[in-house]
Amino acid sequence: MPAGRREQITALETQAAVWVGQLLAGAPYDPPPGPQAQVVLDWVKTTLLPRVRQTPQELTHLLRGLQGHYVPSGPAGAPTRGRPEVLPTGRNFYGVDGRAIPTETAWQVGQRGAQAVIDRYTQDQGEYPRTLALSVWGTATLRTGGEDFAEALALLGVRPVWAGPSRRVVDFEILPLEFLGRPRVDVTLRVSGFFRDSFPHLLDLFDQAVRAVAQLPESPQENPLVAVQGMGLPPEQVYLRVFGPKPGSYGAGLQGLIAAQNWETPADLATAFLNWSGYGYTGSTWGEPAREALIQRLQNTQIVLHNQDNREHDILDSDDYYQFQGGLSVAIRSLTGQYPILYHGDHSRPPYLNIRTLQEEIQRVYRSRVVNPKWIQAMVRHGYKGALELAATVDYLFAYDATTACGRDYMYAGMAQAYLLDPAVQAFLRQANPWALRGMAERLWEAHQRGQWSNPDPKILAALRHLIHETEALIEQRGQTAPP
DSSP states (O other), X not given: OOHHHHHHHHHHHHHHHHHHHHHHHTOOOSXXXXXXXXXXXXXXXXXXXXXXXXXXXXXXXXXXXXXXXXXXXXXXXXXXXXXXXXXXXXXXXXXXXXGGOSOHHHHXXXXXXXXXXXXXXXXXXXXXXXXXXXEXXXXXXXXXXXXXHXXXXXXXXXXXXXXXXXXXXXXXXXXXXXXXXXXOOEEEEEEOHHXXXXXXXXXXXXXXXXXXXXXXXXXXXXXXXXXXXXXXXXXXXXXXXXXXXXXXXXXXXXXXXXXXXXXXXXXXXXXXHHHHHOEEEOSSOEEEEOHHHHHHHHHTOOEEEEEEOOSSSOTTSOHHHIIIIIHHHHHHHHHHSSOOEEEEEEOSXXXXXXXXXXXXXXXXXXXXXXXXXXXHHHHHHTHHHHHHHHHHXXXXXXXXXXXXXXXXXXXXHHHIIIIXXXXXXXXXXXXXXXXXXXXXXXXXXXXXXXXXXXXXXXXXXXXXXXXXXXXXXXXXXXXXXSOO
């Protein structure tokens, strides 16, 4: 985005924040908004704000549901992605018509996302990408109408075909190379268990599209699928491109190992990921063991991409990000001896899609949230649960680093200083949640022992060691060995 355009957007957002603050305070608008801005502010006052103020009913409806009473229904989605109708929260949400996914809007975003990835890779590497692995989640699909799946089709050079007033997807169309203006990309999907269960027809659609593209009379330079050999694989697995957990299972198998420190080298994490992900899904074979097919795909994968569709959370807010993108990365590292190119697709504002390297995204989240004093103080206000959020952030950065080598010494030192060695925050943790205090100290110490925090300040290490012993005594004084 040009610098001038970025400055204009920043100025507009700043003024909008001022007006919203004046609205909430019941003060007159200064300066007075124009006619179009007034329409938006009136909508915020009469529609959006009343819905936001109903969010306390989350607890009311939770208790009603636990008692077996009726809970009102509402649509799924993210308010920050232009879906204000999902408010108020606390309702029994329903999804979408699975047969209309990807939607035509999602296809437009998916196309631009595919082009953005290709542009970034060609700028970075000086050549077109040939192979890519993409994680696809069911929750993100509900929020976006299938942008990730649409992006996978676009990379492959395939367009959905919609029909009828409901605009359901009834077929696919292979786009000619002349239209694409670039070679096709061989895409491997690692789907979540929820996506597998909720959208089985999409797995079949993608499988059909892959096999159709593989039969095109195109050169290997234009279409990497025509050069696929599948050595040693059963014929039905040569073009297998959709992998996931065993039927009835969910996740990627890394969370338990990381949480229990039950691994010695990154190869152990890679083995766990391959074991959990090595099941293939097509229209004819559902959840059949396909570990060798997955290994062959990952051995030839250049890019691992994960998209984020909103800014209501970030990649250090959840273990799923490191389990999926990190799991793919560490598996490729174990198989090939080097990490793939790791990209993070920021789709939170569809008109301004942004592709960052994972390292760039980790650094952005670290600076904007992880060591941001405003965020830390917000967690302090949440007491016991806020302390858990601090501990989770440390855990997830550690786990991302263990699987992708994206951590840096200054990040570990910064968390140690901001969370554990700051007198006020440490006092809060001692009182509100000493188990989180101990867990963070132990995790940072583990990062040093495993060589992820390679050159720490000896004074910080000594303080961490002392803190671990001190919190053990504090917990024992409370007469408990585990949090209530």
